[in-house]
């Protein structure tokens with residue numbers, strides 16, 4: 001069931017849709033803790049210097065892990081907690097979710113829950129969802145890879161991401 005759609009998407013691509021856009025991983029500042037947050041940027045913003053902005057200041061922040069998750073989903077229009085990082089997912093389900101999201105012109109922020117077992121628990125208890133990936137759009141918990149794929153196929157994901165994508169246009 002899942003395996004078929006997953007392998008189709010991963011290995012054959014989505015019919016009629018462009019190949020995955022290249023994206024850069026933004027390595028956060030030096031204050032690493034609790035699974036670095038990565039942000040991808042989109043190619044129509046070639047001159048952005050967001051790459052150099054620290055995006056993760058958890059160390060000495062006094063934030064609880066629940067606060068961290070709350071802040072992540074509030075500050076990042078598309079936030080994914082996943083296994084691995086967007087350019088190197090370490091599980092097929094996370095790879096599928098990233099592949100779907102990269103079809104849209106939106107910045108993607110991510111934390112690798114494999115790097116931090118406590119963060120992993122905090123995310124699960126925040127969303128009341130037992131598995132990864134977990135995707136949040138504009139602060140709303142959406143679900144995992146099955147749900148994001150279904151929303152993509154039904155056209156609902158386009159609606160949800162429309163205003164985020166529009167904000168990415170530079171001209």
Ligand SMILES: N[C@@H](CCC(=O)N[C@@H](CS)C(=O)NCC(=O)O)C(=O)O
Pocket residue numbers: 083091093130131132133143144145146147
């Ligand atoms: N059907 C799920 C697949 C995700 C899934 O089953 N993830 C498992 C294996 S990667 C998981 O996160 N298990 C709990 C864990 O690893 O803590 C979805 O739609 O996202």
Ligand code: FES
Pocket residue numbers: 083090091092093
């Ligand atoms: S199914 Fe094994 S890590 Fe995701």
